[in-house]
Amino acid sequence: MPELPDVEGFRQVLESCARGRTVRRVDVRDAGVLHDVSARGLRNALEGRRFGAPERHGKWLLARTGGPTLVLHFGMTGRLVCCHPGDAVEAHDRVLFTLSGGRQLRFRDQRKLQGLWLAHDDFDIDRLLRRQGPDALTVDRAEFEAVLCARRGSLKTALTDQSVLAGLGNLLADEILWRARLRPDRRTRELTEADLRRLYGRMRGTLRAAVPAGCVPPRDSWLTGHRDDPDPTCPRCGTGLRRSRMAGRGTVWCPRCQPDA
Numbered sequence: 099m100p101e102l103p104d105v106e107g108f109r110q111v112l113e114s115c116a117r118g119r120t121v122r123r124v125d126v127r128d129a130g131v132l133h134d135v136s137a138r139g140l141r142n143a144l145e146g147r148r149f150g151a152p153e154r155h156g157k158w159l160l161a162r163t164g165g166p167t168l169v170l171h172f173g174m175t176g177r178l179v180c181c182h183p184g185d186a187v188e189a190h191d192r193v194l195f196t197l198s199g200g201r202q203l204r205f206r207d208q209r210k211l212q213g214l215w216l217a218h219d220d221f222d223i224d225r226l227l228r229r230q231g232p233d234a235l236t237v238d239r240a241e242f243e244a245v246l247c248a249r250r251g252s253l254k255t256a257l258t259d260q261s262v263l264a265g266l267g268n269l270l271a272d273e274i275l276w277r278a279r280l281r282p283d284r285r286t287r288e289l290t291e292a293d294l295r296r297l298y299g300r301m302r303g304t305l306r307a308a309v310p311a312g313c314v315p316p317r318d319s320w321l322t323g324h325r326d327d328p329d330p331t332c333p334r335c336g337t338g339l340r341r342s343r344m345a346g347r348g349t350v351w352c353p354r355c356q357p358d359a
């Protein structure tokens with residue numbers, strides 16, 4: 099499932115494939131990925147426009163054109179791919195943007211849980227993103243602590259709630275909590291000043307390493323590298339990892355490194 103590092107990777111695909119290029123043709127092969135706009139509406143709005151500098155907020159991507167903005171969310175399986183117009187179209191290529199200079203940007207998505215929106219102005223963008231908290235990559239420590247402590251409940255639930263903090267998903271939250279040695283079911287209101295400072299630092303470090311990889315990398319020294327093993331053990335201490343369901347998602351932690359408070 100795309101999290102902040104994956105979407106940051108898609109932003110870079112958009113930047114290198116489409117920035118400064120004119121949209122020659124929009125080919126909607128599956129209108130099921132469009133929200134609040136028809137295939138014809140999307141074509142009329144974007145054909146002839148030139149893509150500017152793309153922006154990301156949390157798991158959302160904004161493809162600005164100087165006029166309307168294409169807004170993308172990748173759900174569980176979405177991605178952006180830079181192709182040549184002559185490349186074979188794949189089964190899950192839902193929308194093709196043929197660009198000047200012999201490029202074609204494709205929105206590819208198997209499960210179609212989210213998709214594309216068209217924002218006509220900044221008011222539309224604000225409306226689409228109004229429930230998003232501050233971006234996890236750019237939030238400063240004071241704001242991070244303020245938004246997290248304002249959210250009651252477990253730490254895992256708070257970190258993955260996009261209205262608290264935008265960009266973290268299941269893998270990142272577990273990885274960050276393991277590095278910060280905090281149990282995912284710790285209550286946010288029980289965190290000490292030192293816990294919060296460590297959590298913020300580990301979040302920054304995890305994101306700094308994950309963004310260049312374009313994913314949460316399943317490295318041997320990372321929790322993410324072991325969570326799907328048949329009999330997973332902690333890469334730091336060798337203890338058997340625990341699994342449960344939290345915030346509706348499979349949650350993994352080390353009972354030794356992340357003890358009860």
Ligand SMILES: [Zn+2]
Nearest residue numbers: 332335352355
């Ligand atoms: Zn451990």
